[in-house]
Amino acid sequence: MTKSILRACAVAALSVASHAALAQADTAAVDKNAELVVGWGEPVDTLNPATTGARDVGPLDVNMFDTLVWLTPDLKITPHLAKSWTLSDDGKTYTFELRDDVTFHDGTPFDAAAVVANIDYITDKDTQSNIGLNLLGPCKSAKATGQYTVEITCAQPYAPLLAQMGEPYLGIQSPAAIKKWGKDLGLHPTGTGPFEFVSYTPNQSVVVKRNEKYQWGPAAVGHAGPPDIAKITFQIVPNAQARVAQFQSGQSQIMQETPGIFWKALSPQTSRYTSLSVPITGxxxxxxxxxxxxxxxxxxxxxxxxxxxxxxxxxxxxxxxxxxxxxxxxxxxxxxxxxxxxxxxxxxxxxxxxxxxxxxxxxxxxxxxxxxxxxxxxxxxxxxxxxxxxxxxxxxxxxxxxxxxxxxxxxxxxxxxxxxxxxxxxxxxxxxxxxxxxxxxxxxxxxxxxxxxxxxxxxxxxxxxxxxxxxxxxxxxxxxxxxxxxxxxxxxxxxxxxNIDLVMMSNKLTGVTYSGGGFEYFGAASLAK
Structure with a gap:
């Protein structure tokens, strides 16, 4: 793409709404203190986006970490932490203009130096990055050319980079957290996303809470400000029948990886449940x-x-x-x-x-x-x-x-x-x-x-x-x-x-959407009182 096409893409994308988001609940009926329980189908290897190799960690990370660009469900590239971007004439250097109003959950300011620290961390051999390193391809050099301007340079032209920067495996982490926690970073995930990490109990749960300062959500999602939901518990329940039983009893309000036989049985019950098919692209x-x-x-x-x-x-x-x-x-x-x-x-x-x-x-x-x-x-x-x-x-x-x-x-x-x-x-x-x-x-x-x-x-x-x-x-x-x-x-x-994640939800839950690739996102979700 030429520079002008990339600029036009970034500006036009601001008006793109996520077509997969379900209708927002009546704001008067929204429970701003709602605590959501999600029946989650797979264990976690690590919550570090740079080192995880698991698909089911992606949706957890997309709610804690923001990316430079946001992918809509139909894979349109729209602004997120980066307001706009250009590509050099030789196709080797991407220049991102960043937001100047973003902070990490630990209070560290987000800027070009933070992006450079993330690229350096992912490409460091000691990190042993998994999917993240592959997504960067030959684009492994980053340089801050201003406080909120960063260049990512590729050894050769690499067309996939821009879209792949929107995957949660390239979620931007606090450089202070990277330095502080080292190999234990996956136990202390620190991003800029709509939800902040609270706790992780292996094979049991991941708990996050609302980021009260969140004012920089992707425009494409159509939700301004912090999330309506105060707390989310991702209850790890690998046994499919136990996950269904938990959902039907009301212990969870949403269930991912619904087994096919239960999907067919529960989908017609429209007075109680809402179904969402999340296409996992690839x-x-x-x-x-x-x-x-x-x-x-x-x-x-x-x-x-x-x-x-x-x-x-x-x-x-x-x-x-x-x-x-x-x-x-x-x-x-x-x-x-x-x-x-x-x-x-x-x-x-x-x-x-x-x-x-x-x-x-x-x-x-x-x-x-x-x-x-x-x-x-x-x-x-x-x-x-x-x-x-x-x-x-x-x-x-x-x-x-x-x-x-x-x-x-x-x-x-x-x-x-x-x-x-x-x-x-x-x-x-x-x-x-x-x-x-x-x-x-x-x-x-x-x-x-x-x-x-x-x-x-x-x-x-x-x-x-x-x-x-x-x-x-x-x-x-x-x-x-x-x-x-x-x-x-x-x-x-x-x-x-x-590849589709069959998601079943209580009718009280609305606004659940997903980023391109198939990663459930709760930053725009609401739970009725």
Whole structure:
């Protein structure tokens, strides 16, 4: 983008309202002393946005930390801590003009030096930043050119940076807190957001309170001043049935990760509950297919797997059919999504058989064989996240019907990660969140941590690298369309379904919205008396 386009974008965005926010409650009926309890589905690894690797920490952090830009639910880039921004002619330097009226929860002033301290902290090897470091890409140098002007410089043009600065994993932390708490920073999260940290009890709860000084919320949300809600307790309840029971009994007023069967049962009860589908953008729920290990090192086997699995059937079996199917590497909400790829692998068991036969596989008995070896597949799944084993088991059923001896192995997270990294699996269901198509580089470039398909292709690598540097939107669309076509033709990932957080709320709760990417935000929420 040119400088003028970026400036126009920033100014025009001030008038954009978050279309996902539910109607605000009548101000006369709002309980300004309300204490909200949220049934939360996943444990916390750390509340430090720079070092967390968890999707479910993102919504916690987006309520405690502000970002330089705010992403609307439809991924429009709007001002937040940065009032405006420009991009240099060579595409390597982003200049942000910052607000001058912001303070951190510990009283530290927010300014350009604070932004520099955050970039330095994220890029410091000792920090061991997770998602945050990846979101910065090659843009790892920051310099204050004025008290409220900061430059972020990239080693090469990096088009995704601006949108990715709106993810909570790049939430701005107090430089004083960074210095004071060091490796314990995740236990003392200190941002500028609408809510301040109160306490964290591992595997039990995260408690936050209203930031009474908050006057700098994103204009796109449509709520001025501090939150209406005084206190939020995120009650960590990984057991889905316990989370539902807590909600139905009134112990919580909102529940995230509502299981599909309960979503279908509770949604019609409009006199008591309100439902909100929060689309988590990126690559959806999908399964990398290991291209480096027998038998999935044979592209014919990978393609046969794609034809053999009925994705709609998987969703019905595993999750009551409440989610839409996804058939492409990027979900439809993400820039660069290519709908022309949706019909590449229809459910077609006969086509799966033809594909294997053409590649020299035979089926003398129940399962396919080649060179005296049976076609056996290992499906791994995280044992602590209930829907992944269910998805793996549903996929297993279709593969066995198609003559592939699929086995499911449930693993605790560390063992699951190790299996994926070392290629000790055939495929595994998972998710990845992103607000830009550059997410593909983490999964398909050589030597990337998440290259769990263990697949490299010089043409694909070149396309993804070009996509990072290209600033022309039309050219980027073409680049990512070509990249996704290679991924699908080589069948190194199986798209399964859209990634959606099914949120169920009491009718007394209104104004709940989410930032782009799918992170629930309570700064504009109200609870009726």
């Amino acid at each position: 690559m959806g729920i999908f399964a990398p297919i290991n291209a480096s290990k027998w038998p999935t090192d044979d592209v014919a086997v990978r393609r046969a797997i794609m034809y053999a699995v009925d994705r709609e059937g998987v969703i019905k079996l595993a999750e009551a059919g409440v989610y839409p199917v996804n058939n492409t590497p990027l979900v439809k909400e993400v820039f660069g999504h290519d709908p022309s790829l949706e019909d590449m692998y229809p459910f077609d068991p006969d086509k799966a058989a033809e594909t294997l036969k053409a590649a020299g596989w035979t089926k003398p008995g129940e399962f396919w064989e080649k060179d005296g070896k049976q076609l056996t597949l290992k499906l791994t799944a995280i044992s602590t996240v209930s829907h992944y084993p269910l998805i793996a088991q549903a996929i297993q059923g279709y593969l066995r019907k198609a003559g592939m001896n699929a086995e499911v192995e449930q693993l605790a997270t560390p063992a699951w990660l190790a299996a994926n990294i070392h290629g000790d699996m055939s495929l595994t269901p998972l998710q990845y969140i992103a607000v830009d198509p550059d997410a593909l580089h983490l999964w398909f470039l050589p030597d990337q941590y998440f290259n769990w398909s263990h697949y490299t292709n010089p043409e694909l690598t070149d396309l993804i690298n070009k996509g990072q540097q290209e600033t022309d939107p039309d050219k980027r669309v073409k680049i990512y369309s070509d990249a996704q076509r290679i991924i699908m033709e080589q069948a190194v990932m199986m798209p399964i379904r859209e």
